[in-house]
Amino acid sequence: MTTSSDATGRARALRAVPAASRAAAASRAAALNGLPAVADLRARAAATATSTGSAATDDEPPESSPDLIVRTVEIPDVGDLLALLPSADPATTFSWVRRGEGIVGWGEALRLRTSGADRIRAADQAWARTVGRLHVLDEVRLPGSGAVAFGSFSFSPHSAAGGVLVVPGTVVGRRDGRSWLTTVHRVAETPSRGAHLPAPAPVGEPGPVTYRDGALTPEAWRSAVAGVVRRIRAGEVAKVVMARDVVARAVAPLDVRHLLGRLAADYPGCWTFAVDHLVGATPELLVRREKGLAACRVLAGTIERTGDDAADLRRAAELARSSKDLEEHELAVASLVRALRPYCASINVPDAPFVLHLPNVMHLASDVTGAVDAALGHPSTYLSHAGGGNGPSSLALAAALHPTAAVGGTPTRLATAILASAEQMDRGRYAGPVGWIGADGDGEWGIGLRSGELSASDPHEVRLFAGCGVVAASDPDAELAETEAKLRPMREALGS
Numbered sequence: 040m041t042t043s044s045d046a047t048g049r050a051r052a053l054r055a056v057p058a059a060s061r062a063a064a065a066s067r068a069a070a071l072n073g074l075p076a077v078a079d080l081r082a083r084a085a086a087t088a089t090s091t092g093s094a095a096t097d098d099e100p101p102e103s104s105p106d107l108i109v110r111t112v113e114i115p116d117v118g119d120l121l122a123l124l125p126s127a128d129p130a131t132t133f134s135w136v137r138r139g140e141g142i143v144g145w146g147e148a149l150r151l152r153t154s155g156a157d158r159i160r161a162a163d164q165a166w167a168r169t170v171g172r173l174h175v176l177d178e179v180r181l182p183g184s185g186a187v188a189f190g191s192f193s194f195s196p197h198s199a200a201g202g203v204l205v206v207p208g209t210v211v212g213r214r215d216g217r218s219w220l221t222t223v224h225r226v227a228e229t230p231s232r233g234a235h236l237p238a239p240a241p242v243g244e245p246g247p248v249t250y251r252d253g254a255l256t257p258e259a260w261r262s263a264v265a266g267v268v269r270r271i272r273a274g275e276v277a278k279v280v281m282a283r284d285v286v287a288r289a290v291a292p293l294d295v296r297h298l299l300g301r302l303a304a305d306y307p308g309c310w311t312f313a314v315d316h317l318v319g320a321t322p323e324l325l326v327r328r329e330k331g332l333a334a335c336r337v338l339a340g341t342i343e344r345t346g347d348d349a350a351d352l353r354r355a356a357e358l359a360r361s362s363k364d365l366e367e368h369e370l371a372v373a374s375l376v377r378a379l380r381p382y383c384a385s386i387n388v389p390d391a392p393f394v395l396h397l398p399n400v401m402h403l404a405s406d407v408t409g410a411v412d413a414a415l416g417h418p419s420t421y422l423s424h425a426g427g428g429n430g431p432s433s434l435a436l437a438a439a440l441h442p443t444a445a446v447g448g449t450p451t452r453l454a455t456a457i458l459a460s461a462e463q464m465d466r467g468r469y470a471g472p473v474g475w476i477g478a479d480g481d482g483e484w485g486i487g488l489r490s491g492e493l494s495a496s497d498p499h500e501v502r503l504f505a506g507c508g509v510v511a512a513s514d515p516d517a518e519l520a521e522t523e524a525k526l527r528p529m530r531e532a533l534g535s
C-alpha cells in the first residue's frame with residue numbers, strides 16, 4: 040500500500056501573490072462578505088492546531104502538509120445542483136446527487152492516492168490525519184457541509200486504478216430545503232472573494248456514438264459464464280459475479296456533465312456520481328454512516344422491465360418467488376451482515392427482500408441497518424461535532440464491506456479469483472466503493488455500478504461495465520441479456 044498527496048496548481052498560483060497585497064485584498068474581501076479576515080483565520084488555525092495536536096503523517100512531513108481553511112456558508116436555494124458544474128473535465132468534476140439533493144464539487148484543493156490491498160483503509164487513515172490539519176468554519180452543519188472528500192476505489196486490490204480521495208476547491212450542497220457553498224483554500228493564501236457561483240456554461244453533446252467489444256466478445260463472455268456455471272455446479276463456489284465491458288466512442292469529446300444530467304433525469308432514485316473519471320448512477324448503497332447509524336442497500340436478483348406496467352407487475356411477483364434470484368440475494372445479504380456485524384452494537388436485517396423498480400430493471404433489495412459501535416477502538420479517530428472520537432468512519436465501514444457478494448461472489452476470495460481469470464479484464468473502479476466522506480467520518484459510499492470510466496487519454500472514449508450474479512441455476516444467455524439491460528443507463532446517457 041502507498042499513499043501520497045498533492046495540492047493544486049491553483050494553490051501554487053495563489054502563493055505567487057505578494058504577501059502585503061494578499062493581506063489587503065483578503066481584508067477587503069472579508070469585509071465585503073462579512074466573513075473573518077485572513078489574519079483572524081490564521082489565528083484560529085494556530086489555536087486549532089495547538090488544541091488538536093500535530094497532524095504529521097508517515098508519508099508527509101508536517102512542514103509540507105497543506106493546512107487548509109474550509110468555509111461553508113448558507114446560500115439561497117441553488118435548484119439543480121448538476122447545472123452548476125462549470126467544467127467538462129472528469130478529473131475535477133464531482134457529483135453525489137439523488138432526487139435533487141446531495142453535493143457537487145469542482146476544482147481540487149487536495150488529492151490523496153492509495154493503492155494495493157489496503158487502499159480503502161489507507162485512504163480512511165490518511166483522511167483522518169488530514170482532518171487534523173483542516174480548519175473548518177461551517178455555519179450549516181448538515182451531512183455534506185464543511186470539509187468533504189469525494190472518493191473512488193478500484194474493485195480489485197491488484198488494479199493499477201488504486202484509490203483516490205479528492206477535496207474539491209468548491210462544493211455546493213442541497214438538503215432539506217437548505218443550500219450551502221463550501222470553499223477551500225490554504226491558510227497562507229487569500230480566499231477567493233464572496234460566495235460566487237459560476238455562470239452556467241454550455242454542456243457539450245457527444246454526437247453519434249459507436250461501440251466496440253471490450254475484453255471479450257459477447258459470445259466469448261457467454262462461454263466464460265457457462266464455464267463458471269460448471270464450476271459452481273461442481274461445488275467449487277456458490278456464486279460468482281461476472282462482468283463485461285464495452286467501449287463507447289463519441290464523435291465529440293465527452294462532457295461529463297452531459298452524462299450526469301441524463302443519468303440524474305432518467306434514474307432519479309439512483310445516486311448519480313462522478314469521481315476521478317468514473318461516472319454513473321448506482322442503485323446500490325454500500326454504506327451510509329450518519330449520526331451513529333449505518334445503512335446499506337443490498338441488491339442482487341434481477342429481472343428486466345418490459346415497459347408495460349401490468350406485465351412488469353407480474354414480473355416483479357415472479358422475481359420475488361424466483362428461487363435462483365432469492366438464493367443470489369440471500370448470499371449477498373449474508374456476506375454483508377457478516378462483514379458489518381463486528382462494527383455494530385446491533386443490526387436490523389429484514390426478513391424478506393422487497394422489489395426495487397428502476398426504469399430498466401427490477402431488483403430484489405434489502406435495506407440493512409446497524410447502530411455503529413462508537414466504543415470500538417478503530418485506528419481512525421474522527422472528531423465528532425461533539426468533540427470526541429466516534430468509531431469506525433463511513434470509509435472504514437466501506438473497507439470492511441467491500442467486495443460484497445453482490446459484486447464479487449461467495450466465498451469472496453475464491454469467487455474473486457475465478458471472476459478475474461474468467462472476465463479477462465481489469466474492472467478498474469467499476470464495482471468499487473464510490474462516494475464521499477466528511478470531517479467527522481460520516482459519509483455515503485455506493486457501489487460503482489451502472490457506470491463508465493472516461494478515458495484519461497482519449498476524451499472521446501468511455502468504457503462501460505455491467506455484471507450479474509451467476510449461481511448454479513444460471514443460464515448464460517439470460518445473463519448476457521441481463522448485462523445488456525444493465526448497460527442501458529449509460530448507453531442512453533450517451534444518447535443511443
Ligand SMILES: C=C(O[C@H]1C=CC=C(C(=O)O)[C@@H]1O)C(=O)O
Nearest residue numbers: 338339340341445505506507508
Ligand atoms: C454487478 C451488477 O449488479 C449487481 C447489483 C444488483 C443486481 C445484481 C444481479 O442481479 O446480478 C448484481 O449483483 C451490475 O450492475 O454491474
